[in-house]
Amino acid sequence: MWRRIVSDCEKFERAISAFVDGRLDDRKARELEAHLAGCPACRATLEAWRLAAEAAREVPSVDGKRWEEIWQRIEKRSAEAEAALRPSTPVATSLWRAVWKGAAVTALAASILLAVYFLMQGNGAAGPPASTGDRFEVVSIEVEAPDYDVFVMAPEEGELPVIWLERGA
Amino acid sequence: MARATDKELLAAIARRDNFAGREFFLRHRQGAFRVAYRLLGNEADALDVVEDAFVKIMKAAAGFRGEASVRTWFYRIVTNTALDARRRRSRFVALETADEDAPGLKEILPSREESPPAAALRKETAQKIREAVALLGEKHRTVFVLVVVEGLSYRETAGVLGISPGTVMSRLFYARKYLQESLRKYVETDSE
Ligand SMILES: [Zn+2]
Numbered sequence: 001m002w003r004r005i006v007s008d009c010e011k012f013e014r015a016i017s018a019f020v021d022g023r024l025d026d027r028k029a030r031e032l033e034a035h036l037a038g039c040p041a042c043r044a045t046l047e048a049w050r051l052a053a054e055a056a057r058e059v060p061s062v063d064g065k066r067w068e069e070i071w072q073r074i075e076k077r078s079a080e081a082e083a084a085l086r087p088s089t090p091v092a093t094s095l096w097r098a099v100w101k102g103a104a105v106t107a108l109a110a111s112i113l114l115a116v117y118f119l120m121q122g123n124g125a126a127g128p129p130a131s132t133g134d135r136f137e138v139v140s141i142e143v144e145a146p147d148y149d150v151f152v153m154a155p156e157e158g159e160l161p162v163i164w165l166e167r168g169a
Numbered sequence: 170m171a172r173a174t175d176k177e178l179l180a181a182i183a184r185r186d187n188f189a190g191r192e193f194f195l196r197h198r199q200g201a202f203r204v205a206y207r208l209l210g211n212e213a214d215a216l217d218v219v220e221d222a223f224v225k226i227m228k229a230a231a232g233f234r235g236e237a238s239v240r241t242w243f244y245r246i247v248t249n250t251a252l253d254a255r256r257r258r259s260r261f262v263a264l265e266t267a268d269e270d271a272p273g274l275k276e277i278l279p280s281r282e283e284s285p286p287a288a289a290l291r292k293e294t295a296q297k298i299r300e301a302v303a304l305l306g307e308k309h310r311t312v313f314v315l316v317v318v319e320g321l322s323y324r325e326t327a328g329v330l331g332i333s334p335g336t337v338m339s340r341l342f343y344a345r346k347y348l349q350e351s352l353r354k355y356v357e358t359d360s361e
Contacts, residue, residue, distance in 0.1 A: 013342070018338075052302070056207060056299065056313070056314070060212055062212070070219060074190075
């Protein structure tokens, strides 16, 4: 008789575990309830596990200002990570040179037809220009590059414009 | 206006939509924090993990495959980030029971007209439970946190950890047995 009770309780312990998680089906839940009614030991187990769950769910509250600071850092770090993946200026410059030599572009990728004309006046290494228009004039840009995205980055004051290609997704 | 689903938010994040990123953060920061806090045992480390995990999420959103569950994917990133942080700080593990900043049981179980000694005992019990959770081994603790603290299903938890649902149930069961054992002197068991 004693043996039988112990083995019953062991069997029900797993049901209690599922019951605490709200994942015991109705039929088994009714069986368990019937057992609990006559078994103080299993009732104590159920109570202990419920208590453990409630205590473990409690965490300190974090105030809104702190969360905001964390979000700002996430945004900043994400932007930095993304910028690091972009081609850097030297790469863009060499591409720009390739663009300049139309034949080289054709050799680079037959599907790309680029005709980009820049009138570049003066030396890029010279001091800041009086205005961007003094140094560069975009006459026309024609792009036919189905597999590529073409990016043109507006120059900062006194810097070269950056054009680069990225194979599209 | 219909609320965007998590999947839609991830797709928008992949298109570098910052509003979507913020919305996803607002929705899930608390879940990430609860997991990290229970796995690491202190607030500062847990918040660092939340930050690192969301940076990874923003970066990985484009790689999220539509057929996977967002929940599983999300909790996998958070859990792995927390466990990595924990391993890096493993020399502090022995001291990791400090939990003084967590609210006491009085806030957890608002009880009617409790005598001060009973309230103190409850508070103490909750504290002992949290300490016992902190002392669980990594495998058992992780399962306990995902299922009990976050309410993930056995199947979802299995997906997060790359183990079978049967293993989840078994680890959870032994985690509970261990907690119960360590609480024997605090939680009355009238069977004895
Ligand atoms: Zn029983």
